[in-house]
Amino acid sequence: MNSSLWSHQLAAFITSSEDQGKRCFLTHDVRLSNIMSHLPPLNWLRAFEAAGRLSSFSKAADELCVTHSAVSQQIKKLEDWCGVELFHRDGSGVRVTKRAEVLFRELNRDLERVADIFDTLRMSVGVPNQLRVAVIPSVASRLLIPKIADFKNANPQISLNISYALTRDAIDLSELDILITYLDGPYEGPYLATKLLAGEVRPVCAPSYLARAPRAGDGIDFSAATLLHDEDRTTWSRWLQKCGVASESKNSSTVYADFNLLSIAAIAGHGVALCPTSLICAELKRGDLVLLSNIPESCDRNYLLFQHRRKNDAVDRFCSWVSRALQAPRYPH
Numbered sequence: 001m002n003s004s005l006w007s008h009q010l011a012a013f014i015t016s017s018e019d020q021g022k023r024c025f026l027t028h029d030v031r032l033s034n035i036m037s038h039l040p041p042l043n044w045l046r047a048f049e050a051a052g053r054l055s056s057f058s059k060a061a062d063e064l065c066v067t068h069s070a071v072s073q074q075i076k077k078l079e080d081w082c083g084v085e086l087f088h089r090d091g092s093g094v095r096v097t098k099r100a101e102v103l104f105r106e107l108n109r110d111l112e113r114v115a116d117i118f119d120t121l122r123m124s125v126g127v128p129n130q131l132r133v134a135v136i137p138s139v140a141s142r143l144l145i146p147k148i149a150d151f152k153n154a155n156p157q158i159s160l161n162i163s164y165a166l167t168r169d170a171i172d173l174s175e176l177d178i179l180i181t182y183l184d185g186p187y188e189g190p191y192l193a194t195k196l197l198a199g200e201v202r203p204v205c206a207p208s209y210l211a212r213a214p215r216a217g218d219g220i221d222f223s224a225a226t227l228l229h230d231e232d233r234t235t236w237s238r239w240l241q242k243c244g245v246a247s248e249s250k251n252s253s254t255v256y257a258d259f260n261l262l263s264i265a266a267i268a269g270h271g272v273a274l275c276p277t278s279l280i281c282a283e284l285k286r287g288d289l290v291l292l293s294n295i296p297e298s299c300d301r302n303y304l305l306f307q308h309r310r311k312n313d314a315v316d317r318f319c320s321w322v323s324r325a326l327q328a329p330r331y332p333h
Helices: 005-020 032-036 044-056 059-064 070-083 100-124 135-156 234-242 259-267 281-285 313-325
Strands: 088-089 094-097 129-135 158-164 178-184 192-198 201-205 227-230 254-256 272-276 303-307
Touching: 005 059, 032 259, 032 272, 044 059, 044 070, 044 100, 059 070, 059 158, 094 100, 129 313, 135 158, 135 259, 135 313, 158 201, 158 313, 178 313, 192 313, 227 234, 234 272, 254 259, 303 313
Parallel strands: 129 158, 129 178, 227 254, 227 272
Antiparallel strands: 088 094, 178 303, 192 303, 201 272
16 A cells, blocks of 8 residues: 555545535545555554654653553554564664665655644634744743734734743654754754854953953953853853963853853843854844954854744744844844
8 A cells, every 4th residue: 555645545535525525435435444454553653653753762652641661562563563673772772674764754744744634624614723832042032022923913813832942952843833942063853944043152241341351452351251151161161262262260150051041140240251142132232242252152053943844834934934033133343
């Protein structure tokens, strides 16, 4: 049986039901009962798809709200049904076997097609289209939320569910439509990734700290300045090394859990912070912060929007709006 026939026949069934008010007509006169007789139980397929996508039975179990044992048993039953091994199992996790790659790819595509069918069906009868969006706090509070009313006014038929994303989380859209976060280096994964902003950082401080900061010639003496850290001290260490500063300041003792806390501390005059200039254009323009050097660090970091590969009109509308709305103005030199 063609691997994509299931989704095409389901689509035909729904279309036939809508147009003719009947529930038993399928393309090529194939009855639904005959289709199902050629398929393994759908919970086996869900377990296979989730485990293949997440490379883990445990993560698949968490996503499907079942036990690790249940996923393992469902995979084993599917392997017996197919007559082939579907996963390589090792200490680091699981991965789809070469013979199962086509099954995984086609099943993933067909499940996405079925999701599109139901999205279209729900929209056709007036069910609100809800988007589940997760955004890291720095982008949410500074760029997204202040402008979100513009999207709602232009798209009143789309309902939004917005939550925080954590930067340490894996890129996982199993329960999301859209994820906005940052990433160091290129992305290689199953989702579509769109660059929104550059994530490179530069040193800034408040005018109040600049007035009392230790000096070295015409600028700040970074080796003696109070340095403010975002999550850890490694970024400052790389920047100081790039600039030829021999040693880190003895005053650099404060580490902040995220960029929002760091930026508040910098604006309050507590010291010098390495901040992504794409996120602080407003503060630089108002004079709340002063750019101390144009030498960047974390040059391979970008703020990205992740979405599923399947087409969805509501998702496309939101992504198109975000790409325009989040384009930060050029920071003042």
